[in-house]
Amino acid sequence: MRSLFTPSYCLMLAANFLMFFGFWMLVPVLPFYLAETFAAEGTFIGIILSCYTVSALCIRPFSGYLIDMFARKPLYVIAYAIFTVIFLGYHLSTSIVLFTMFRIVHGLAFGTTSVGGNTIVIDILPTERRGEGLGYFGLTNNFAMSIGPMIGLFLHNAVSFDVIFMLAFAASAIGLVCALLVKTPPKPKNKRDPLSLDRFILKKGLPAGLTLLLLSIPYGMTTNYVAIYAESIGVTYNTGLFFSCMAIGLAISRIFSGRMVDRGMLTRLIAWGMHGVLVCFALLAACRYIAMWNTTLCSVIFFTIAGGLGVGFGTMFPAYNTLFVNLAPNSKRGTATSTYLTSWDVGIGIGMLLGGYISEVSSLSYGYMLGAMLTLASLIYYNKVATPHFMRNKLR
Secondary structure, eight states, X not given: OOOSOOHHHHHHHHHHHHHHHHHHXXXXXXXXXXXXXXXXXXXXXXHHHHHHHHHXXXXXXXXXXXXXHSOHHHHXXXXXXXXXHHHHHHHHOOSHHHHHHHHHHHHHHHHHHHHHHHHHHHHHSOGGGHHHHHHHHHHHXXXXXXXXXXXXXXXXXXXXXXXXXXXXXHHHHHHHHHHHHOOOOOOOOOOOOOOOGGGTSOGGGHHHHHHHHHXXXXXXXXXXHHHHHHHHHTOOSOTHHHHHHHHHHHHHHHHHHHHHHHTTOHXXXXXXXXXXXXXXXXXXXXXXXXXXXXXXXXXXXHXXXXXXXXXXXXXXXXXXXHHHHHTSOGGGHHHHHHHHHHHHHHHHHHHHHHHHHHXXXXXXXHHHHHHHHHHHHHHHHIIIIIHHHHHHHOOO
């Protein structure tokens, strides 16, 4: 069996971690920044923040096509460099319009970088250990998520926003150096097929993409507004711990889920993860009422839910990634990765908008109850439609 942890793979792990660390450091801070600096309100904050995801969504199908057609590493490095420089743009923003423009460009760069990085890792990994390798690669996101938001919230109370932006820039710049040092295998020349929808979106992946989209809507509401929800229900502990508990759950589950994917348990892992996430979102919605009775118990349940969400999503992520890749020929790995990430981004963007609106007009507990219902709908559709479709159309 070929070695998994080659120098290039380790450099990709470092580059991915540092990119997401810079991103996650700002996730819980930006709503405060927009409110304190530009006096923005809930729904408007949601719209501005979602520009990042919408722009990433718009570029993904094209970046997948370009990464399939041309050399992958140059595109990846250029996009990574733009992603890094935009942190300085936030630092220099003098108006909310300028901030929004930087936010859009940041999303475009992220959309290209994430597709490129994921596809390069698939090229580097031994086929027989792909699920395991993708699991560890995704684990770098989780480590970034475990410490990024907590550090961001800590810095928000200790230093200026400009310092936070500069630290995010420094982390991403080091990641860019790691990306430059990666050695990629020669990319076989692909036949220049006539342009069609399937060159930009993997049509065979659409049923699974719909289930992933439904799951990512409540995930988007959670990652962007859980701190506001915690404050509203009286959870007094540092809500950065929520992200840490979630990341621990993600890390633990990814360690074994990737190996289970390689052993042929792909579809079962996704179903198991959906069941766990369904319970967690229902409990998160119930925290509002539990807090009225006992705030200490509510806090315990609140952080336990974070770990449960981590385990549920961590179980599904490597399996979903492999599912999309297994539906595509090698010449369309970039398109498969783009479709996988696009499905996720659409839901995240919807979740940001819904979370901002719901937090302004009502309690986020209703948003998380809606999230539980969306997860149930995703589970039913996955079992009835997406899984049979995958079994009929998989290539490996």
